[in-house]
Amino acid sequence: MAAFRDMEEVSQGLLSLLGANRAEAQQRRLLGRHEQVVERLLETQDNAEQGLREILAMEEEVAQSLLDAKERAHQGGVELQQLQEELQKAGEEDARVKASLDRELEELKEIEAGLERQEREVDEDTTVTIPSAVYVAQLYRRVSKIEWDYESEAGMVKGIHHGPSVAQPLHLDSTQLSKKFISDYLWSLVDTDW
Template identity: 80%
Template sequence: MAAFRDMEELSQGLLSLLGTNRAEAQQRRLLGRYEQMVERLLEAQDGAERLLREILTSEEKVAQSLLDTKEEAHQGKADVQGLEAELDQASKEDSCLKASLLQLTRELEELKELEAELQQQEREVEEDTTVTIPSAVYVAQLYHRISKIEWDYECEPGVVKGIHHGPSVAQPIHLDSTQLSKKFISDHLWSLVDTKW
């Protein structure tokens, strides 16, 4: 602003010089002031250009910083979305695992109940068998009384051997099970049993 005022003053001085045709001293003085003013204008222009370059550099830095910040924010948002997706997946898996664990717990409880029932049934069966199932000796005696067959337990495998004590005569039994069918052997042995009681 001061430089423009000086230029205006210089212009008026030049006009007055031309109009009045004054002395050379005044002209030198005005020319000196004009040179100073031009010098100050050049300095001001240099300062303005330097200041403009600094401002542009600062603006570039701020713009780059803003771009970097936006990029970081965008990346952070993507990371957060990824973490949210992972959390959602983990939550679903956790729900599935909890449901599976609950199901397995129920099945385990059912198995424990079933095991307890089986143990109870085994105890009942053991109690029942001790009371109702006759001993092997008793069964053998019962078979002997009904069939009147005395078995030879020391014969070779595959041979049915013994003595049938019939109503009148004792009759030996010697059957080869490798050559005779089980049905034939069974029918033959039943035919020896006396049906008269």
């Protein structure tokens, strides 16, 4: 603004010189001043252009930053959507697994209830039969005086007969001996003297 005022001043000064027909010295002085004003104007114009270039460069950087930020935001939105879809699938799978586990738990509860019912029935049945079986086994042991080895391999009859004078081991192979022979042999060990 100051440069344009200076130019206006110079122009008015030139007009007054021409109109008044003054001396050449004043004209040179005004022309020198005019030249200074033009130089300042050109310098101001160069500075303004430089400032404009810097502003444009900054605007370009800001615009590029904004585009980069938008791209990152878009990419983040895509990733968020993918994560939401994966989360939804995981939730559905979790619901399926939970439903399956609930069904299996229900089946296990039914099986457990059935086993408890069977156990009660067995307990009721064995309550009657076990004492008599225990009694028979104890009676048989007292009469026969045989202590059985229940851990012997299959097909083997093992134990210890506690006879009237000496205890003797029993070792009979039922695969080579008949059942009648084994039975007769065991009954022969029973003491007939009461």
